[in-house]
Amino acid sequence: MREKDLLVKDIGEFSLIERLVEVLGPAARGAGQGVIRGIGDDAAVLQNNPGTRILASSDMLLEGRHFDLSYCKPRQIGWKALAVNLSDIAAMGGRPRWALVNLGLRPELKVSLVEEIYAGIAELAEEYGVIIVGGDTCSSRQLIIDICILGEAYRSEIVYRSEAREHDMILVTGSLGKSAAGLAYLRGKNQVQLDPDAGEELLGAHLQPVPRVHEASLLIRSGMVNAMNDISDGLASELHEIVQASGCGARIWVERLPLSPGTVQMANYAGADPLDWALYGGEDYELLLTIPGSKGAPLKARRLSNSLKKATGTSLSFIGRILPFPGVELVYPDGRIEPLAQGGYNHFKNSAT
């Protein structure tokens, strides 16, 4: 049988694990970076830096739900599975350090495809200094990539979603709705004529999002961040989570929401409202944060925005304010104010797995 035609069911679980460890390279075998024992025992043994707290989060990507092999490259799927987890650690103010990767694999999948998924994980892991220290593989009906990420942070660095305060300025990194626009582009690719750069930008946002790890680190070091979330389920949902956890409310100005020209162009093609994508699209993995809104705050925010842009190339937009009373309001350009429903992506109600 030719190597490239080899299927998961043709080789044993142990051979597959050996191949995946090969893909990870020497970093997976050796000690270092707090790894006392990595893959190859009942559990990994890890050493966090003295005085740090452990951050832990896990996210599962499912075939037919979060990705589709017909338009996602295996390498992108692996990348994204780790990226969404890195994003969670970044949003807490931590440094991602170690990951455990559980795979559910259809027996008919090619081994080379699984290796490509792993290569995508390994590529992003290397970029952010994350070591894959364990995992599990088993046979399943749909492709499952489930990653648990561990990070660390000193107490003073950790940012909770529950610490937003009245008058805080609400800021967001990058632009919103790009992932939803990218998905719409993918689905109608043959009918849509986008500017090539815009097309690449939207596809990248959906298929291979860059977690805002460096941005979060820089924002935290400013000492200004009160509350922070990453935007996995859409701005509306994440904002509701912040105000509910913090016991306050928020007002957002529609005209301040950062939309890329490509997103607007794609929405026009698709007959969709780019505002819907920005508020409810989800999977943008941008950071949503609040900083104190005291006197001089807008100037400070502008300085923060400039230094973020300079250091990382990522923009930071002032989109609203924290209010003392519950609920989230949306202010339209004509002055109209409407309540913003929590909405956001809901894994069961939109169900069509």
Next chain:
Amino acid sequence: MREKDLLVKDIGEFSLIERLVEVLGPAARGAGQGVIRGIGDDAAVLQNNPGTRILASSDMLLEGRHFDLSYCKPRQIGWKALAVNLSDIAAMGGRPRWALVNLGLRPELKVSLVEEIYAGIAELAEEYGVIIVGGDTCSSRQLIIDICILGEAYRSEIVYRSEAREHDMILVTGSLGKSAAGLAYLRGKNQVQLDPDAGEELLGAHLQPVPRVHEASLLIRSGMVNAMNDISDGLASELHEIVQASGCGARIWVERLPLSPGTVQMANYAGADPLDWALYGGEDYELLLTIPGSKGAPLKARRLSNSLKKATGTSLSFIGRILPFPGVELVYPDGRIEPLAQGGYNHFKNSAT
């Protein structure tokens, strides 16, 4: 709609998560036990005891592969999903502390069933002082329960599989093959007449295995354990892992393998060889360990066995010796010696998901 008929697809992801947090009770919300922030932010924030190392492992249970709703109670499925993870931490010599639970749910499942699964997780978690600190839920084609467990241990307590040494005595807790016997019993229940106690014992071993956390802790405290594994993939597979990691070999005496009367009785009914179940059945979650085999070792092993039995009710059997050359040999009662293949449960080659 009546509460008991409510389906996963009838309620949103956020309502479902709220219900599951309810099932966990107040322990999931409050701080304490090293939990600075549990469920409800982008990541959990955890504080390990100063000087400890972190142990991390993850295991996924899949419907149709590891369990079947037609003969497993939802509560048992939840229990087992956590138990297999606790077993990994125990086998390293650690204390399990925190867990993240990812669920993939078919939209047609009853909410009450999912709550029962969670109740099984919560029951076992409470018994061992483990706090559920996070997780993810999404819609899937088959029921998925994926748990990442975190534990801690001081350096001196950690036991690796790679530290077996020539002449070591090989010991195993409890009895072997019970889980495979339990599965055979479940599948042919209406045709098989077992002694009721034996039936319960086998069913328990398969459906609701008790992780050997207390046993591992006591064994570690003896200071005698060189190498240890939990038996998830069958004795043969785990033993090969120990000798390969340790650069040695092993000899096992067939007549010393602990088989319960119920396992032997069930094998007779099924026309199976109980030795096959003991060596290759897997899912026994017993501990396989080695202790130094120097002069006086058998006496020490007997004392260790007695104190384990007294403290936990669990037996400890001397089943073989570590040899200086590679490979594993099986010695039959008639003196015949044969190589023992690694075999064990293989998630892809036995594929019938």
